[in-house]
Amino acid sequence: MPEGHSVHRIARQFDRNFTGRSVAVSSPQGRFADGAALLDGRRMSRAMAVGKQMFLEFDGDRWLRVHLGLYGAWDFAGEILVDPTIASANGRMGQTNQRGTDLEEAIHDDAGENSLASIGAPRKTRGHVRMSEQTKGVDDGAELEWPPPVVGQVRARLMTEVTCADLRGPTACVVETPEQIDAVLDRLGPDPLVGDPRENEERFVAAVRRRGVAIGQLLMDQAVVSGIGNVYRAEMLFRAALDPHTPGRRVPEDVVRGLWHDWTELLRIGVETGQMMTMDGLTGEEWRRAMASRDDRHWVYHRAGLPCRRCGTEIALEEMQARKLYWCPGCQK
The missing domain is CATH 1.10.8.50 (Helicase, Ruva Protein; domain 3)
Known part of the structure; x- marks a missing residue:
């Protein structure tokens, strides 16, 4: 199950790529069709994480709450804007500097955690990123079909003109009111x-x-x-x-x-x-x-x-x- 650091990184990815933009929301799998209809076309105004849960706020007092659970993962595709304050694929930022290393190439984790390449280099990349505890990194430079084809059981697809995020296998994926979100936060x-x-x-x-x-x-x-x-x-x-x-x-x-x-x-x-x-x-x-x-x-x-x-x-x-x-x-x- 993704632990807190992974969910914060995912929320930051949404903040960089989706906040302030109108978002097309759909449910290719169909299990989230009603919720997707409530969010489709609305502007995302906020992305935040608390512990293992992520909260995406949309105009009109609508929130999407996601808990990845044991099997959930987000796949990002398209133009992926990367935060330069987070360690980059060449390892020259964040914790790496504090440890005194100066790595010239990406380090790819072999145990299933998010690697240093999981968010990519500090620039705009056109490729693919999987974000969960099973992250394997960035497929950078690939020519992608747009919109990306739906692969597997995608519970929810969130898409701007240039960036797509597909959610698979979450424990929770629900649209809630501000009052319901406050009740969840009060329990955490x-x-x-x-x-x-x-x-x-x-x-x-x-x-x-x-x-x-x-x-x-x-x-x-x-x-x-x-x-x-x-x-x-x-x-x-x-x-x-x-x-x-x-x-x-x-x-x-x-x-x-x-x-x-x-x-x-x-x-x-x-x-x-x-x-x-x-x-x-x-x-x-x-x-x-x-x-x-x-x-x-x-x-x-x-x-x-x-x-x-x-x-x-x-x-x-x-x-x-x-x-x-x-x-x-x-x-x-």
């Missing part, structure tokens, strides 16, 4: 990239410290904090040297605040690079390998049975609320 926990930072931190600390539920469950509860999924959960707990089974109310307040600050930083890195980079201090070739392979990017995730990178203890794997939990019994006591 704080997102470091949305709202007042100080207020967000206090909400998170209060939500964790009043609960007797295991911290490993609380970090995955979207009513406690928005955007954290299985990967970030495992990595944040390891980075905090925190036993996943510790009840929230027993986690010291300074540790809870540390978790929030760590999530804020990891989310920023994820949005900039498109990848869930959770290891610190990597430079040069180490950074290049980590960008290209999840095996070199995480402390404990997907490392069940392997020795801990810090203490050598075998990484444990168990289920917590029907999700896989990776952790180090040696470091996380």
Whole structure:
């Protein structure tokens, strides 16, 4: 399932390509036909993400709410305007600069996350981008038929004169009123990239410290904090040297605040690079390998049975609320 960084990147892509423009909306598959008819021809005025959900505002108090879930993905085609503040395909922006590398070519991720090429170079490109946790990059320079042919089960197609976005396999794709959107937002926990930072931190600390539920469950509860999924959960707990089974109310307040600050930083890195980079201090070739392979990017995730990178203890794997939990019994006591 796409975690928070991916959804923020998708929202930014919509903001660059669709906000301020009239949008033709259709449902080639047919399952979203009624909703598409309500939006077709309206101007998109806003695109935003909160956690794992994206909200597209249209004139006339209409909103499109999308939750990609386990299988959803957006495909962009046509003229794709790219934000130069996000890491580019040549790796010379954002997190890459902070790690001291100067890469001359794109690094293509082999594990299914958004690669540095997932949004493309900092220019206008005519090609194709898939944006989800299964992103493979940009097909740049291809001569595309316009409008692009419908391929597979496209729930919703959003199109301007030059850019097309196709949605496949979402958990939620619904048109809602401002009141319904407010109700959804009220149920979501704080997102470091949305709202007042100080207020967000206090909400998170209060939500964790009043609960007797295991911290490993609380970090995955979207009513406690928005955007954290299985990967970030495992990595944040390891980075905090925190036993996943510790009840929230027993986690010291300074540790809870540390978790929030760590999530804020990891989310920023994820949005900039498109990848869930959770290891610190990597430079040069180490950074290049980590960008290209999840095996070199995480402390404990997907490392069940392997020795801990810090203490050598075998990484444990168990289920917590029907999700896989990776952790180090040696470091996380």
